[in-house]
Amino acid sequence: MLAAGAAFARLAGRGTRLNTLLSAGVGIALLGALAQVLLAVTVGESLAGTWSTLFVTAGGIGLVFPSAMSIGQTVGRTAPGAASALLGGFQFLFGALAAPLVGVFGEDGSRPMALVMLGALTAAGLALVALARPWEGRGEPVRAA
Numbered sequence: 750m751l752a753a754g755a756a757f758a759r760l761a762g763r764g765t766r767l768n769t770l771l772s773a774g775v776g777i778a779l780l781g782a783l784a785q786v787l788l789a790v791t792v793g794e795s796l797a798g799t800w801s802t803l804f805v806t807a808g809g810i811g812l813v814f815p816s817a818m819s820i821g822q823t824v825g826r827t828a829p830g831a832a833s834a835l836l837g838g839f840q841f842l843f844g845a846l847a848a849p850l851v852g853v854f855g856e857d858g859s860r861p862m863a864l865v866m867l868g869a870l871t872a873a874g875l876a877l878v879a880l881a882r883p884w885e886g887r888g889e890p891v892r893a894a
Contacts, residue, residue, distance in 0.1 A: 753811025761819070767890070768883035771816035775877055778809025779870040785863040799859045806866060813873075820888030843869075 757770055785802035792798065818836055825832025847865055854861035877883060 750807045750811035750814075753808045754815055757812050757815045761815075766886065767816050767820050767823075767888060768881075768886060770812050771820065771881075772877060772883045774809045774812025774816055775870065775874050776809070778806045778813060779867075779874055781805030781807075781809055782863060782866040782870050785859065786867050789858070789860040789863055794858045794860065802863075806870075819890075823888045823890050 753774070760770060761767060781802050781804075784805065785799065788794070788798045788802060821836045822829060822832055825835070847869055850865045851861045854864050881887065
C-alpha cells in the first residue's frame with residue numbers, strides 16, 4: 750500500500766487523471782481478490798498464494814484511498830472540513846461493517862476474507878461505473894493556466 754501510495758503521488762504529480770488512478774486501483778484490487786477466491790476454490794489455500802494475491806489487492810487499495818480522498822476533497826472544496834469528516838466517517842463505517850462479515854462466512858482460512866473483499870470490491874466497481882462515472886472527469890482538480 751505504501752508503494753502504491755508513492756506511485757499515486759508520482760503519477761498524479763505528472764498529470765495522470767485522478768479518475769484514471771481510481772479506476773486502475775479498483776480494477777487491480779478486484780483482480781487480486783478474484784484471484785484469491787479462485788485459488789482458494791480450485792487449487793486450495795497456500796501461504797504463497799494468499800500473500801501474493803493480498804499483495805496485489807493491497808496495491809490496488811493503495812491507489813484507491815488517495816484517489817478517492819483527493820477526488821472527495823476536490824468535490825467538497827467549499828467545505829473541506831465537512832468533506833474530510835464524511836470521507837473518514839464512511840471509511841470507518843464500511844470497515845466496521847465489513848469486519849464481522851468475515852466470521853459469517855467461516856473461520857477456516859483465507860476464503861471468508863477473500864469472499865468479503867471480492868464482494869466489497871465488486872460493489873466498489875459497480876458504484877464506480879454507475880455513480881461516479883470516471884470517464885466524465887468529475888472531481889478532477891482544475892489546473893492553473
